[in-house]
Amino acid sequence: MQYWLIKSEPEAYSWDNLAKDLIGRWDGVRNYAARNNLKAMQIGDLCLFYHSVTGKEIVGVAKVVKEHYPDPTAEEGDWVCVEVAPEMKLKKPISLAQIKAEPRLAEMKLLKLSRLSVSPVTREEYDLILALSED
DNA sequence: GCCAACGTTGGC
């Protein structure tokens, strides 16, 4: 069981889109590091859903419901996608500013590798973010 | 709109 953070611009695909769709295909990733993370995802893994650019906050948790398979949107190359389902919406979104202000989250890949669209999250980081969202 | 960070491309 692993934890991840997946990023999407809400204009492209938002948490509300996923909540309505019930299952969303996480495709279009064209970055090798992010692809390797997609390949490592297993059914049941939980993903923090982050809105980049507009919002800049974690808004919910999605669960991996289908492991990686070839990305149908890729015309060439070895790219993959996964499918995720909404698990829960955070009571309160966790903003990038909050993450930056929390020393225990300073090592998050979200901060270190801001351009990586799929990144691993530790159990501790995941638990802390969920705890913060309860405040 | 600008710029920093990073990845990719292509010349050598």
Place this chain on the structure above:
DNA sequence: GCCAACGTTGGC
């Protein structure tokens, strides 16, 4: 194989 140039992402 190195590195400069360029493109993309995303925060500010």
